[in-house]
Amino acid sequence: MKLREKYFRWVGIPVFALFLTLVIKRGEDAPLWERFLTATLITGFFWNGAFMIFIYFRKKFPFIRQTPRRILITIVALSIFLIVGDTAICLILGKKTLAQLSDPAVFFKYTDINFLASFFIGSIYENVYFFEQWKNTIRLNEALKNQQIRTQFEVLQNQMSPHFLFNSLNTLTTLIAEDQEIASEFTQKLSEVYRYILANKEKELVQLKDELEFAQAYVYLLRMRYPENLTASFSVDEQYQRKHIAPLTIQMLVENAIKHNVISKAYPLHIEVYVENGRSIVVKNNLQSKKVIEKSTKTGLANIKKRYEYFGKKNIDIITTANNYLVAVPLISLVNEQDQPLVAEL
Template sequence: MKWPNEKMTRWVGIPIVGFIMSFIVKDHEHEHNSLIENIMISMVFTGVLWNGAVLIIFQLRKKFPDLPQTGNRLVVTYLVVTLFMIICPNLIRLSLGIVEFSELDDIKNIFMNSEINMVAAFMVSSVYEGAYFFGKWRESFAFAEQLKNQQIRTQFEVLQNQMSPHFLFNSLNTLTTLIAEDQKVAIDFTQTLSEVYRYILQNKERELVKLKEELAFSKAYVYLLQMRYPENLEVNFSIGDVFNERYIAPLTLQMLIENAIKHNIISKTEPLQIDIYVDKRDVLVVKNNLQLKKTLEKSTKTGLANIRKRYEFLGQREIDVITSQSNYMVAVPLIEMLTELEFTKSSTYDRINH
């Protein structure tokens, strides 16, 4: 349903409400005025009070804009608008010469028609806050739907592209070689490969995982890669335990590691080094030396875009990408608050040991 324009409603409503109020509010100050004069005075009061209340409401929305702040916003709005509805009418009466300043010494004159004004304050605040709350609720609902849709796309991409049949094919080729050379290592390799795919299946529907879980999975994934590139790939993890309870979007590290391998030369003469650490801004950094391939493997080129989109939907800081002549770096925010983003649908994954 499309709501009417607020400004149009207000300016159409002011003369209508002012006209009605001229018959409702009866006091000795207006008893000698003509009907037209009473209507005009009532419209002035209505216009100033309505516009003033709206200005207060809009300013407090800027101060308390979010849905969880609704309670604080309501309390402050009702208090400030009520105070405004008591003070402002007296200033209008003084400006229009309806009363003299000396007459305001009497408490009864100060609070004249205050009951009606406070009821009006409550009604105006309730209508505006109700509309604002409903709008925010709809935004929140739309956000959840967007996140759900993005998660579906993530699941598809992870299963179809990120952990592709190409990776599985290479892993099985490596396993075949290991079986012939060293059965114990082959068994370890098989167990790690199963753990990697178990992590994917268990976490593909989650929006966030603990960093320690993602690190354990990434180390298992790197173990498989290093069996394929035993002397040509070096991955260094330098992350303190203090960050273990932070959160990250699942498979983020895997995507970034795979991205480095997919786009860079890995050879004895040009080994690839990947450093994973947390910098002084408390963001997770994945850095590799830059030695781009002349021809790239077939790619949908959506890995980094996928990560960006997921963090955008989660309301976190943007992903930073820094490229120099010798290095390529991606900085990913670490998330501290799970309580407001608790969309987890599966059980916590046990730490991978390999």
């Protein structure tokens, strides 16, 4: 901005001086080049002086709420500068004598021109400055807003690992009581699964391919507890596996199905994971709700909704029918791994 202003000022001075020379003559018979040179010197003096006044009072009153006071004081200071400066220039250039300047008609001969020129140039400076301040205010507000959203998102991310561990330890406690050998195998698989969480919990997005592999490993752990009563199918075409999803989304939805539904020989639970219309990943289970829901940290589905609000999308579709429960989560498309997330339009 400073560089642009410098060029604007030093190009504007001769251009404006030329305008004054050609348009405003007021009976002067001096050659054109002499009048242009004089106009350039006077314009340069007043423009640079006015510029220093503007900059001084901008630093003195930098905030937008101080704009009326800054403008008022600037006008007073500029008026004094124009009157005193015009008198000084006239004496230095020999255009007038002290005796002539004692006549008000002579003293104020060019005051109207000086004020009009200063008003025109000053309006440009003030409008540009106000616009820059306004842009900076919006930029700051957006930065603060984004930081607030980022902080909220990080809180949601930090919920995931304790949430997963809490529920896994509950499962492990049950297995230890039922079969210590399976519990030992579960512990080994759990360590492998948890490595995925540690590697991805700080990420906003992961590839659907990686999330599916993790979800399948998680289902494997669940099947240790429900070997005959739980089945799961993953049907996702390879063309969609490079799309992205918030980490642990599928795992949380699978966990939600386990938590809220009866699983027994009489009522086996089947979970399906598939892509709908190329835009959403769907987790579907047959509906056989428990009368009494097991103790929950209540961070699963709510966490997913809030994380997707961070990406500007709230359309996490939840559909309940007489026989099934479905949750559809938008897939996110990235041009490359460094790009910002763009949620696929539904």
